[in-house]
Amino acid sequence: MSESVVVIGNFDGVHLGHRAVLEHARELEPGLPVVAMTFWPHPLSVVRPGHEPKLLCDLDERVALLQAAGADRVEVVPFTKEFSEQSPESFVSSILLPLSPARVVVGQNFRFGHSAAGTVDTLRELGREHFKVTAIDLVRSPLHTHGGSGRTSSTRIREALAEGDIDTAAQMLGRPYSFAGTVVHGDRRGRELGFPTANLTVSDKRAAPADGVYAGWLEQIDRPDLAPMPAAISVGRNPTFDGTDLRVESYVLDRTDLELYDVRVRVLFVSRIRGQIKFDGIEALITQMNDDVDLIRQQLTGR
The missing domain is CATH 2.40.30.30 (Riboflavin kinase-like)
Structure with a gap:
């Protein structure tokens, strides 16, 4: 398989922040296909059942929105109990390396592996001989949303919807x-x-x-x-x-x-x-x- 740039996230709603991250990934490696890695179902539904957030879109919608946002490929990783118990080393060797990443793009607070033991530094160390790692703010978007903070997140969109604030939700999503x-x-x-x-x-x-x-x-x-x-x-x-x-x-x-x-x-x-x-x-x-x-x-x- 040829090299790629892999962007990892839940991508619930595929809002403006997510789209900005995908665009940034392409800018970092303009000659490589962008692979968006997402997880289904929501990780919290497995590791803390009953504490998972209400989803902004179903899996089919998420895949279609990621493709429309510029992902050349969407890799859906089934989030099972067995997967949640993988070590960080196993995640890199069995999930990431088969995608032949030249670069992996994650959020600044990215955690992976059993008990969230892996950090961005762990990922850099494990991938040192295989790929570069870029950590960015996944909830930062170029849009100045309601309140002027310019921050976009799935959580804020859910909060806006719960208040009936359709305008703010649409601003952060970049669509109705x-x-x-x-x-x-x-x-x-x-x-x-x-x-x-x-x-x-x-x-x-x-x-x-x-x-x-x-x-x-x-x-x-x-x-x-x-x-x-x-x-x-x-x-x-x-x-x-x-x-x-x-x-x-x-x-x-x-x-x-x-x-x-x-x-x-x-x-x-x-x-x-x-x-x-x-x-x-x-x-x-x-x-x-x-x-x-x-x-x-x-x-x-x-x-």
């Missing part, structure tokens, strides 16, 4: 936050109210924006030839009907003819309209939904 999945059969209440929705269930492992109503777009993943459609998006548990399951429900504006059951879709969040409300009756709910749709139509289409 999105949620993808296969449309499931719901309660059909939306259709009965005149607002049929495409419903996605939210895994407890995934990050979702705070409960509320959002303006956004819905696109069919397997039909890239179709333009994204403007949508009113509800995130929550249907408090008016005492629902319990967290859902992302999207009403495509002015469309009651769509049949999207079992179709893979992606919902892109543009702005937050309001929080969730438990209405006293159906009439109040329909009135509010009409107001929401009018506002969202104006925001997305100018009409």
